[in-house]
Amino acid sequence: MGRWAKAGIAATAASAVFALPAVATAAYVGTAAASLPVATDTLAAPGPLTVAVKCQGRTPTVTVSWTATPSTYATGYDVLLTKSGSTPTVTSVSGRTTTTATVTIGTGATYSITARADFLNWTSVQTASVPASCP
16 A cells, blocks of 8 residues: 555544534533512401491491501401302402492391401401391
């Protein structure tokens, strides 16, 4: 084999080595852990309900009163009026210090009235139920 032929084989072998794809490597370095404080709380229910029923006229009403929730971040209340076997009718009241609402009832049925405090999508447990009716 001639000198140029040997050089050609060597050049081909060398170019074959250089023609291989590059190998990429990666390593996990890590990250700093973030920490945030977390707190829990329970939205307290309003105080006991009192009701004043007015049966005169075409539309009987019930004025419901309660003591404000001690949870200072509460934004209002829901008054739930339930007739036996039906879905409650909810009357929303804005403001933590607002402590009365007037709701309309029908005649000849007994209603169960409860209330709960609200804050965003949180609600407290309901107060004890108080009955109201007009003959």
